[in-house]
Amino acid sequence: MNTALNDHFSGISVVRAFGQEERSAKKVHLTLRNFTVTMLKALFRGAFFNPGVNFLTSLGLVIVLGAGGYFAYKYGTPVSEVLGFVFYLSLFYGPISGLAQLMEGAQEALAGGERVIEILDTPVEIENLDGAVPLETCKGNVKFENVNFSYDPARPILKDITLDILPGTFTALVGPTGVGKTTMVNLAARFYDPSGGIVRLDGYDLRELTLESVRKHIAFVPQDTFLFNTTLAENIAFARPEASFDEIVAAAKIARIHDDILEMPDGYESITGERGVKLSGGQKQRVAIARAVLAGAPVLILDEATSSVDAETERMIQRSIDELTGSRTIIAIAHRLSTVINADQIAVFKDGEIAERGTHSELMERGGLYRKMYDLQTAEG
Numbered sequence: 001m002n003t004a005l006n007d008h009f010s011g012i013s014v015v016r017a018f019g020q021e022e023r024s025a026k027k028v029h030l031t032l033r034n035f036t037v038t039m040l041k042a043l044f045r046g047a048f049f050n051p052g053v054n055f056l057t058s059l060g061l062v063i064v065l066g067a068g069g070y071f072a073y074k075y076g077t078p079v080s081e082v083l084g085f086v087f088y089l090s091l092f093y094g095p096i097s098g099l100a101q102l103m104e105g106a107q108e109a110l111a112g113g114e115r116v117i118e119i120l121d122t123p124v125e126i127e128n129l130d131g132a133v134p135l136e137t138c139k140g141n142v143k144f145e146n147v148n149f150s151y152d153p154a155r156p157i158l159k160d161i162t163l164d165i166l167p168g169t170f171t172a173l174v175g176p177t178g179v180g181k182t183t184m185v186n187l188a189a190r191f192y193d194p195s196g197g198i199v200r201l202d203g204y205d206l207r208e209l210t211l212e213s214v215r216k217h218i219a220f221v222p223q224d225t226f227l228f229n230t231t232l233a234e235n236i237a238f239a240r241p242e243a244s245f246d247e248i249v250a251a252a253k254i255a256r257i258h259d260d261i262l263e264m265p266d267g268y269e270s271i272t273g274e275r276g277v278k279l280s281g282g283q284k285q286r287v288a289i290a291r292a293v294l295a296g297a298p299v300l301i302l303d304e305a306t307s308s309v310d311a312e313t314e315r316m317i318q319r320s321i322d323e324l325t326g327s328r329t330i331i332a333i334a335h336r337l338s339t340v341i342n343a344d345q346i347a348v349f350k351d352g353e354i355a356e357r358g359t360h361s362e363l364m365e366r367g368g369l370y371r372k373m374y375d376l377q378t379a380e381g
């Protein structure tokens, strides 16, 4: 019931946009009715069960008293013995009715327990291995060595990827959708382990390091931004709640969201709404960039972080990110190729492999896939 309600309420704009209010309402109504029917059934049975047990125990007492009275009258059984029986009977019934109540509780607990255990039993795929050491300081060298990866063994996503990303450089990953660019950066942050090969941070296999220290040194702007339903300041300072207001503003300026925030009625104290509904797509992305910048990690990963930002603002963000290069390693997945012209290296992905690599001018000269993609984009304007 909760799933159905949550789904249809959070998807309400889609429901309205496609004029499916009636069908949605019907679906929710049906789930609610199923819940009501099931609940009523349970209550109905409960209403019979407990009085039923009580009735049977009383019936026992009646039988003992009746039979005892008959035996006392007919065969002279001593009354004390009959009373003794009545006494024993109450001793006997106490645990019986207790057991009945226990059964009812156990049934409920069992139904809930099954679900809880299902969640508890979910295997943790990525965890600290025995002997993992923390990486205290990090220069920001990310290296992929013959990395293979697949979500489903039958379908390899990354094939034998080798890429060395030097500290303080700007590396761009480009290529069509679905080739595995997001997967690649997910491996760098160790959201998954490679099926073959090694991902290294400052020369260490990521699996030799504690997860906390890996994630501390890598700041991530995911493709789907997520904002918490709280103030903008708190959203930006998420990775470093102790950050000063000046630091928050500095990060917001780098992400070019500062001016937008000042225009909001409550400034940095404005509430973003659930999942950030009160912001535009581009604003949400810029808040997410500010959050990652403020984290201050030596490696900054941007996964199509400016896809909803207009070209002009994107150029400005790009300029501030270019300024960060040198002090931080930047890995950016980019759709608009105009943003990667200054990259130290560009890796062009095709079918899970790096088809070409080099700087913008090298790749343009080469006249391969990158050239084709670039010409196509500039022709579109």
Ligand SMILES: Nc1ncnc2c1ncn2[C@@H]1O[C@H](COP(=O)(O)OP(=O)(O)O)[C@@H](O)[C@H]1O
Pocket: 151, 152, 157, 176, 177, 178, 179, 180, 181, 182, 183, 184
């Ligand atoms: N969590 C996942 N489980 C299974 N398959 C996935 C998952 N994430 C991505 N994929 C698949 O892996 C491929 C590469 O996806 P992705 O790395 O997101 O590509 P890109 O970022 O280059 O568009 C796609 O075919 C996608 O369907």
Ligand SMILES: [Mg+2]
Pocket: 181, 182, 183, 223, 303
């Ligand atoms: Mg992607």
